[in-house]
Structure formats: C-alpha cells, structure tokens
Amino acid sequence: MTDPAPCQRWAVKIEYDGNGLVGWQSQASGLSVQGLLEQAAARLAGGRPVSSITAGRTDAGVHALAQVAHLDFPVDSFFTAHSMREGLGFHLKPHAVVVLDAAPVSLDWSARFSATWRSYRYRILNRRARPALAAGHVWHVRSPLDIARMQDAAAHLIGLHDFTSFRAVACQARSPMRTLDVLDITRQDDEVLITAKARSFLHHQVRNMVGTLKQVGTGQWEPDRVAAALAACNRSAAGPTAPPEGLYLSGVGYDPDPFCKTEPTANIQG
Amino acid sequence: MTDPAPCQRWAVKIEYDGNGLVGWQSQASGLSVQGLLEQAAARLAGGRPVSSITAGRTDAGVHALAQVAHLDFPVDSFFTAHSMREGLGFHLKPHAVVVLDAAPVSLDWSARFSATWRSYRYRILNRRARPALAAGHVWHVRSPLDIARMQDAAAHLIGLHDFTSFRAVACQARSPMRTLDVLDITRQDDEVLITAKARSFLHHQVRNMVGTLKQVGTGQWEPDRVAAALAACNRSAAGPTAPPEGLYLSGVGYDPDPFCKTEPTANIQG
Structure with missing residues (x-):
C-alpha cells in the first residue's frame, strides 16, 4: 500500500x-x-x-x-x-x-x-480411535461431546458483544466488540462440525470459542458458564484455545462478489 | 487357516x-x-x-x-x-x-x-484447480462431469451380470457373475461421489466402472455404450481403470453384526 x-x-x-x-x-x-x-x-x-x-x-x-x-x-x-x-x-x-x-x-x-463477512468451519473428530484419513485436518477429541449442551452454550455468544475473553492476548484489533452472526454445531457420524460467521473475528476468536464449547460438550462446564466467561471480559475466564488443525477459513463475502464477473467455466481437458 | x-x-x-x-x-x-x-x-x-x-x-x-x-x-x-x-x-x-x-x-x-455385502465410495474432485486439501484422497478430473448422463449409464450395470468387461485381467475369482445392488452418483459442490454396493466385487470392478462412467460424464461416451461394453464380456470394451486414490472401502456387512456385541462406549478421557 x-x-x-x-x-x-x-x-x-x-x-x-x-x-x-x-x-x-x-x-x-x-x-x-x-x-x-x-x-x-x-x-x-x-x-x-x-x-x-x-x-x-x-x-x-x-x-x-x-x-x-x-x-x-x-x-x-x-x-x-x-x-x-x-x-x-x-x-x-x-x-x-x-x-x-x-x-x-x-x-x-x-x-x-x-469483505462484508468471513466464515470459518471447525472439525472435531469425536471418537476413541485417532484419525487415519483425517490426520492433521481435525481436532481429535476422545470424550463424547453432547452437542445439545454445546448449542445451548453457543447461544450466549451470538450477537454484539465484547469478546475480550475470547481474543488472543496478542490480538491487535482496536476494539474487542464483534457481532457474531452464526455459531452452529452439528454432528455427522463421528464428526462434530462448528460453523461461525461474522463481519470479522478477533485473533484466535474461533479457536477460543471452540475450546470453550468443548469444555461444555464433555460436561466439564455448564452451558451458562460461557455467558459468565463472556461477561468477565478476561481471557482467563474462557476455555483453552482449540488446536489449529481443525480450523478452516471457509468463505469470505463481498458485495458485489468480484468472482461473479469472470468468464464462464471453460471446458479444460483433464 | x-x-x-x-x-x-x-x-x-x-x-x-x-x-x-x-x-x-x-x-x-x-x-x-x-x-x-x-x-x-x-x-x-x-x-x-x-x-x-x-x-x-x-x-x-x-x-x-x-x-x-x-x-x-x-x-x-x-x-x-x-x-x-x-x-x-x-x-x-x-x-x-x-x-x-x-x-x-x-x-x-x-x-x-x-460378509453379506461390501460397499465402496469413490470421490472425484471435479474442478479446474488441483486438490490442495484432498490431495491423494480424490481423483482430480478437470472436465465438467454431467452426473445425469452418468446415472443413466450406471442403470445398465445394476443387477446380476457377467462383469468380465469390468474385471482386471489378473482377477482370480472363479466366476465373473456378480449382482450389483447399488451404483449411485451424486454431486456435492466440487465433488462427484459414486457409491457401489454388492455382496462381493471382482478385482478392479469399482475402479473400472468409475473409469467408464467418467467417459460418459465428460461426453466422450453415450450412456448406452456402457450397456454394449457390459454385453461384450471383454475388458477392452469398457473404459480405463480409475486411479486408486479416489477409492474407499466404506463398509462390510454381516448378519448378525459382530460389532454390536461389544460393551457400551466407554467415556475415555481425551
């Protein structure tokens, strides 16, 4: 620039x-x-x-x-x-x-x-056996996760909040205020999939939210403790940072989308 | 033994x-x-x-x-x-x-x-760009695949047939007769997923069926040519063998299922 x-x-x-x-x-x-x-x-x-x-x-x-x-x-x-x-x-x-x-x-x-929004996906492999096919692409959590509890906890995080408790200490953003639009949790067989969407995120925000939701899913935390962690505006009040290997930046939105202007898909021989 | x-x-x-x-x-x-x-x-x-x-x-x-x-x-x-x-x-x-x-x-x-059945899954990444995340886990086909044409072709293979045209020349099975119960083709975004299920398969049967269906999907073959290839009972009448990296043995069935007798899932701390 x-x-x-x-x-x-x-x-x-x-x-x-x-x-x-x-x-x-x-x-x-x-x-x-x-x-x-x-x-x-x-x-x-x-x-x-x-x-x-x-x-x-x-x-x-x-x-x-x-x-x-x-x-x-x-x-x-x-x-x-x-x-x-x-x-x-x-x-x-x-x-x-x-x-x-x-x-x-x-x-x-x-x-x-x-960018008008970013979306992230977090994949947890939730079974006893370590991953063979998805090694390096999921967080392996052996304890059974109760996704209904995690969904209850996630509801506390939706909306405009001070996310100080969920930002990295080294985060350089001027304001800790963010509006979280989506925090969905679903299960597909052995996998628990967490989807987050917002205009923007703080440093480590998704991984800190996932690490906290995991505490709720295993039963170590009650869902309401996430509301208290958020209100504390203190990183140490929330759960640990989930590891990087389960996290995917899944999309970025623009209005208008610059990629809609490109020529139609060419039939390139494989 | x-x-x-x-x-x-x-x-x-x-x-x-x-x-x-x-x-x-x-x-x-x-x-x-x-x-x-x-x-x-x-x-x-x-x-x-x-x-x-x-x-x-x-x-x-x-x-x-x-x-x-x-x-x-x-x-x-x-x-x-x-x-x-x-x-x-x-x-x-x-x-x-x-x-x-x-x-x-x-x-x-x-x-x-x-075993009373085996099921296989075959993943094709159907886009221009080579795979980054799924490298080694999909067949990369750049030409757009028309799955409606592939479904028409697959219908010819369902049921009891002499699958000589779709078995490896080195296949050691005594009989080329097999009953193919399922051959489904679906698209999920960039991926074309083929699911096959039968009591048993001949050597390379799934990969040879997939390689043939790809010829139909790209428009190089008409769907009816698959019926003719099957009837020919000659390996050279069918399409090429799809590469191994897209193929997954996805399940084996038993009646009763021996894995239903094991103790309930233990809560092992992760």
Missing part, C-alpha cells in the same frame, strides 16, 4: 492445506501462504515484486477452503482471468496452495476492507 | 489411508495393512505370530473407512474388546492405520466368507 507505482489489482480465491505452512504471513523461515503466492505472482510479473493483502491472516496449521487475497501487479502486465488462475496455479506447484478463481478489481477494492 | 493350533478369533474394524501403503496384502517390500496389523497383533500375543484374513484386499493407494478383518490369536491370550482395540491401536502407531472396533467371534466366522 506504500508503493506509489501504478498497478493493476487482482482478487484471487485460494484453497490451502495448513500442514507444513507457517500460516498466512511471511516469516523469517518456513513456507507461508503469502510468501508462496507473492513468489508465484512475481514469476508471472517477470520477476518484479507483487504485494498481497488477505481477508484473513490464518495461523500456522490452519487451512482454507476459500481464502481471498488481492495482488498488485505492475500496470503493464496483461492477464485474463484464465491466464492469471492457470499461471499462478502453475507457479504454486507442488505446494498445497491452489488458486480456485481470479478476477480483476479496482484499486479501491480490498480483500481485507471490502 | 492351515494352522492346526487352537486359537481365539477376533474381528476388527479398521480405517486406513492408502497413501504410502502397498495395499492390504503383505509384499516383499513396502508397508502393507496386513503386515502392520499382524505385526501389532503379534506384539499383543507376546511375539507369537497372528494371521489375518480380510473382507476386501484393497490395492495400493486405496483407502478404507471401515475395513473388516479377523485375527487368530493363541488360545491362551486374554483380551477384552477394549484392551484389544487399544492394544492394537497402540502398536499401530504412528502408521495411518487405526482400529475402530474389535469383537470376539467364533472360529466358524470369517471376515471374508461371512
């Missing part, structure tokens, strides 16, 4: 597996989604640097089904949505980061600030 | 990730499900050999959600369902093979011959 050079901005929708990644943000060492994406973009831009801004800076080990970022390319580069998608996809190989869609956007559009 | 020593037989239900495994059957080199399971069982039996028979000998790269096998332990070993499950699970670490359930069975019960 500090670069005064003219540029063309592209929105990209990406999927990634958080295992083996240090998270969204570039770090001194380790592979980051941002680093891999900017490196692939720089190759498309003939070696010139391309900067990115994301809708949600996921932590190490957290996955994304449909993360959104924008990339600022030199103004003299020429791409179609198809060549951007395929070109970035090519240069991202063999890493577990793929481009689902790409769309040109105006310079006043921001993947971060134009 | 050639061992005349008295033994106690246990049925086990297992989940595994086929990636990195040479398949069910023990091979000269590489990790097999059978090898890992028999090795874990031998440790429980104080180092004495334990042999196993499975309901379905899956190929290299094929996964299982609920495979069933039986294990013959020395008659003087003592286990509860709980100690068998946890003990085998412990000795299977860190491999991607886990024990979901265990139950004692009589010596005339066979994981293979007592």
